[in-house]
Amino acid sequence: MLSEADKLLITAGVCGCLSRVEKTALRILLEESPAAKALYTTLCHDRDRLAAVPKQTAPDSIWPNVMARVASGPIIVPPIVPNRQGVAGWLPFAVAASLLVGVTALSYKMFLVPANRNEVADKSSKPIVELQPNRISPPLAANETTAPAPVFVGPPKPDTVVAMAPLPSELAPKPRIIGRQAPFTAAVPDPTVFTTIDARLPVLFPIADAADAEVIRKVKAEFAAGNAIRIDLFAKDTLKAADQFAAAVRAGHTTLAVDGITQMYLKRKLRLAWAVYTESLAAPDALAVLNKLAADDAKPGATPVWVAAHLTATSTADGREAKDLFGLDPAAWKKAKTSVKPAEPLTAGTIDQLTAALGKSTPAAVMTTFLPTNLRIPPNLSPQIKQYFEEKPAKKDGAVPLLVVIRPTS
Amino acid sequence: MNADDRRLITATLAGNTAAFGDLVRRHQDRLYNAVLRVVDHAEDAADVVQDAFVNAYQALGTFKGDSELYTWLYRIAYNLAISQMRKRRPVVSLDVARGSDPTADPIDHSADTRPGEALERREDEAGLFIALARLSPEHRDVLVMKDLDGQRYEEIAVVLDVPIGTVRSRLHRARLELRQILEPDGK
Secondary structure (H helix, E strand, C coil), rough: CCCCCHHHHHHHHHCCCHHHHHHHHHHHHHHHHHHHHHHHHHHHHHHHHHHHHCCEEEEEHHHHHHHHHHHHHHCCCCCCCCCCHHHHHHHHHHHHHHHHHHHEEEEEEEEHHHHHHHHHHHHHCCEEECCCCCCCCCCCCCCCCCCCCCCCCCCCCCCEEECCCCCCCCCCCCCCCCCCCCCCCCCCHHHHHHCCCCCCCEEEEEECCCHHHHHHHHHHHHHCCCCCEEEEEEEHHHHHHHHHHHHHHHHCCEEECHHHHHHHHCCCHHHEEEEEEECCHHHHHHHHHHHHHHHHCCCCCCCCEEEEEEEECHHHHHHHHHHHHHCCHHHHHCCCCCCCCCCCCCCCHHHHHHHHCCCCCCCCCCEEEECCCHCCCCCHHHHHHHHHHCCCCCCCCCCCCEEEEEEEEE | CCCHHHHHHHHHCCCCCHHHHHHHHHHHHHHHHHHHHHHHCCCHHHHHHHHHHHHHHHHHHHHCCCHHHHHHHHHHHHHHHHHHHHHHHCCCCCHHHHCCCCCCCCCCCCCCCCCCHHHHHHHHHEEEEHHHHCCCCHHHHHHHHHHHHHCCCCHHHHHHCHHHHHHHHHHHHHHHHHHHHHHHHCC
16 A cells, blocks of 8 residues: 555656655665556556647637737837835834834833932932032022032132032942843843752763763663663764664664665665664663674774764754654654553463564664755655554663664764 | 747837747647647637737736746636636537547548557547546646646746645646546546
């Protein structure tokens, strides 16, 4: 049964409008699916039938009729309308900017300047300013009989007429708390919020140290948190790294499916970056894989391939990448937890296990190329990725959704 | 844009009506064939093509040359064809494959045709056109433009004023729908 995406690829192929990657995907689909090939052939036949329909000649009357009507009327060229788009385009922005500046200035005056003025006015009302005889203050009114006696506060200076008496010292007011409602001010956070910070740092370690007790403790702690995890494995030679990683995973009896385009890239010995997704590795399994990789490097005469591992809980960006690579729903992926199954009888699932063991092995992990979207097959067009998500085994106890990226060091 | 089209347009805009006559000769057959599959009626198709050329002549000064002239002409003709179809009751015509004369034989360019082959081909074409006529208008239009008229996605998108992705999805559905209609006959 062909999926809608397969049919879309086939019809686009019939139209002959495919990108290079889509052409490859279509070729693989036609090779693997007889139903797809049959549909493609039939649709191509329909297309050819339509294209082979004999072309009709336009009636002879069209040309003379058109020319007769054309001869009776001149070409109507619409007048060129001055383009006011340029003015109209920037005018609203200019008005908005002016309003913003105006509102800012008004707010500043309302909130700050009046307060300063009041303070100055209050202080100037106090009798602290005394004048010299040759003062420049306004003259006395006619009905003003006596002027306040000036107080000498220092030796007279030429053209110096005002002297300030020392201001009485006052305690500074308590800083006012600016709430969110105050415009153009940032809210002051409550310092008590930051009493404790639980920082989770990514685990970075050389792969050769995978057996180190501290590394094991940290890796187990990350898995125990139950969140989806991303491991970046940095390698000097990603082609050998892909082989070794696949062998290490399969050594732990985990079946690894490799996407068709990725298989082609591997056959052509392209040193690209690779991505693997699985929900079948618990902490001990992941550590076993890492130890196997370290052991491969440590073999006598072997050229070291692996450099370092970077293990971290996934972020939103990782979720987007997983969606691009494997078509995963990031929200569901992040929330995935190891579920505790209700108690089952000992024989439960035995038939399924026997069937799985006798029949075709179900992939428990899937690998694709870690490349930009236009250089790899979309996940919904990859039979291997689709098969994995349709048939993937139940999540193992202690396992978490795991995205492994094998990438070059440079 | 095609250099010949550009030269003829320039001459037409300079007042040379004969140059426009050349443009009509260059494009009338292809335009007629495409419109014929949309309106499904030979006389209506001729009227639509004629009106499209006259409208194009009157608006030639507005043609910016950022697409092929044929695409622009087809867009005018397509809009006229839609208007034409709204005016009349929808009917299925079997004579569209043979032009306006339902009794005429198809053009046979082969000298050594087997006896009965012409009849088989005529039946085959009739079945195909009946199936085309049973498609929804939006599906039929994209199929006509792509397969019968040989237009590219970009040109179809310009004519229909829709994104290229919409053209692609419409073609997808149109091909499957056409196949579904043809399937019961085993054709």
